[in-house]
Amino acid sequence: MYLNKALLITVLSCTVNYGLMISSSYSQDSIRVPKKTRTDSTATPTIEPAPATFGPRNPLPTFDRTNSSRQFDVYRLDTGDGVSISVPQFPEFSTVATLDAEGNVIMPILGRVPLVGLTTSEVEAKIAYELGQRFLREQPEVLVTLTLSRPAQITILGEIFRPGFYNFQAGTPLNAVLQTAGGTTQEADLRSVMLRRTLVDGTVLEQKIDLYTPLLTGQQIPSVFLQGGDTIIVSRIKVGEDRDYDRNLVARSSLPQQTITVRVIIPSATGTALRNLSLRNGSTFIDVVASLPVSQPLLVGEEITLLRFDPETRRIASQRLHTKDVAKGDMTQNILLQDEDVIVVSRTLLGKIFNAINALTQPIRTFFGYRRFFDDLDRDFR
Secondary structure (H helix, E strand, O other), X not given: OHHHHHHHHHHHHHHHHHHHHHHHHHHHHOOOOOOOOOOOOOOOOOOOOOOOOOOOOOOOOOOOOOOHHHHOOOOOOOOOOEEEEEOOOOHXXXXXXXXOOOOEEEEOOOEEEEOOOOOHHHHHHHHHHHHHHHOOOOXXXXXXXXXXXXXXEEEEEEOEOOOEEEEEEOOOOHHHHHHXXXXXXXXXXXXXXXXXXXXXXXXEEEEEEOOHHHHHHOOOOOOOOOOXXXXXXXXXXXXXXXXOOOHXXXXXXXXXXXXXXXXXXXXXXXXXXXEEEXXXXXXXXXXXXXXXXXXXXXXXXXXXXXXXXXXXXXXXXXXXXXXXXXXXXXXXXXXXXXXXXXXXXXXXXXXXXXXXXXXXXXXXXXXXXXXXXXXXXXXXXO
């Protein structure tokens, strides 16, 4: 009886201890499940926006812009340009698009990409970098070609016959641009034609172009790739720097204005005649003599004077011409004529013209005032 009680107590004790061990083991290996939190169905979920294309969090790779002379040989994209963007290994990114009013294109998956101010090679590097950073493990090969070039608005200033704004196709040669604007004036210095271009970051580049040396040596005119926004400034030849400058050669070329107007004021049977002669640029005094009819010859004994407006002094300069010496071959008298030159035959007419000029309420100080005076004189003679 006592033995059975002792055995029972021992069995019960072992059972309790084993249960505690099992309970302790389970409590150490248990997994805590977080309590469910109550969510508000009306709250707007927060979605982090994708990084902007080449913004502060995704910087644009740097490109070499230090070589300013090379910048005039590359084409930079702007509104209206069409491009073909090809990603050969991942054709789902490829597209053909035109830069919109803000200078962007829309690419599949990638979205809106600003391309204004970049070259095609810079666009290739930009898109490859973007795809490698956001969608692919490494930068893919990207091919970009220009499919449509925008019209180029060029500003032409300085010694040009019709300065102003002109629209051209990109790549129009410089000489064709000058001819469209009427050509250069006879005071232009073709050794110093300045091309000015502003980059998208505000950098202003300038390139000096020499158009005179090719005329002198028979070489080709420098090839300049003009783009929209370019400014061409034709410099004026400075006093004392035209000693080695052949104006006759320049006048006979295709760069200056092709025709000039020369006025001839000569006595006639009815009083005074004023003739406006349209001559080829590069014409001389002997060409005027040959252009007049027999009834109005210049090879006479009357005194002949050439009037020309001098922009340096802002006054009308005069020079005596001896037609008989010209007929004998004296080339010093066969001077090169300029646009709006006036040839006056007889001292009497010359005196009347100067009296009329002195009677003006305001003196002639500009080329336009000089031309307007003889336009009015022409109407009076008619």
